[in-house]
Amino acid sequence: MSSCVYKNCKNYSGKNGGSDSTSFHWIPKEEHIRDVWLSRIDRSNDKENIKQECICSEHFQKHQLIRSSTRTFTARNPLPIQKWQWLS
Secondary structure, three states, X not given: OOEEOOOOOOOEOOOOOOOOOOOEEEOXXXXXXXXXXXXXXXXXXXXXXXXXXXXXHHHOOXXXXXXXXXXXXXXXXXXXOOHHHOOO
């Protein structure tokens, strides 16, 4: 089961905490990219505790997600954003 580590996000797989189209994406292992992702989701101080974690699709812009009939992928070099930055 995957859960989103975005601060205050309650989505996790198996629960349908988000919509049925919520997908989960691994935080990159490359340290410099990982540091940027953790900074953008306000988890920089937790980087030692976050090893193999996911962020749900609600924290990416729609153009950063590629959906097939069975899976959702992130486009090349996506950066998570705060949801309220692009909703309105």
